[in-house]
Amino acid sequence: MIEFTGFRWVPEYIQGFVKDLPLRWACEEAGLAYKMRLLDFADLHTDEYRRLHPFEQVPAMIDGPLELFETGSILLHLAEKAPWVLQGGGLPRTRTWVFAALTSVEPYVAAYFNTPNASVEDLMTMLTRLNKWMKGRQYLESTFSVGDIMMAFVLRNLVEPGLLGEFPDLEAYHRRCEERPAFRRAYSAHMDSFEGKNV
């Protein structure tokens, strides 16, 4: 069975934002069974864990003999296991959107949280561009993919600060993704695990 690493516990404001959530979501979409290996922060900085994840972070994945790290890379591995569910416009376009979420959007989201005043303008520029792309589209490509999982997960950070309100197409897209039953199941399992349930 596929195994992911995650945290046994994180502060409340980070719950719902740790990157095992998109992996759980992909498994729920595809009907892939998975189990979690829950870790304490100190467990990451050991020689044993470093062999699995050189940057000492979560998530990492073990699938038989294959060990991977990096959320985007693991999502693409899952997309190859269940292509009919997880590869919207085919693998090359799906790959493109996973990278886009992590390198064309997330860095601007992170910068906004670090230095809001200095970074809000760049973030708005990128969201304006993505909003244009979403006009008339239900998902990033013709059908749902792990690209949508990654993008919706990155956009999640912008809901509470109210930053999606200016972008109606993007806001509707984000809501559409999170209303999927697979997301709701993954989210519940993710949140429950911090209380020691369903692990």
Place this chain on the structure above:
Amino acid sequence: MIEFTGFRWVPEYIQGFVKDLPLRWACEEAGLAYKMRLLDFADLHTDEYRRLHPFEQVPAMIDGPLELFETGSILLHLAEKAPWVLQGGGLPRTRTWVFAALTSVEPYVAAYFNTPNASVEDLMTMLTRLNKWMKGRQYLESTFSVGDIMMAFVLRNLVEPGLLGEFPDLEAYHRRCEERPAFRRAYSAHMDSFEGKNV
């Protein structure tokens, strides 16, 4: 023939750091023919270009009917066209390192250039971890891959500020990558194009 978009001209301090360079490098490694579509900055912000690259950046790629953007995604497409040259430890591990370069290292490099004092410590932490991984290794995996191309390209930014000097394994690795004849050819072509040569 594969076509990449790039800039007709950029200021001197950016020459050698635009992301068509890793794509040219991969093509040189694999013996894949490519041509460039060189653009002015204003060309990116048009409806026509937005259909190719929603975030209005370079590079994008056209390969027959397939249009892609995001450097990492394009590199992985090239790695599928020439797997024997460009997929060091197999596609899943190669993918992992392309993501690692762009999401576990590059954001810290970018933050360092934006706010050196506030960001140097985080960057050093990530470089220390990567340096540990490189101990006793020639490349990120057993043989060279597009993961090395992406990582070496990101590390390039740290040579002139002298930040690799503290990490001998990483510095030797970066030098090893850039000494490859394919890099030298790609670099020359990249630099020449800004002078209107070899385009």
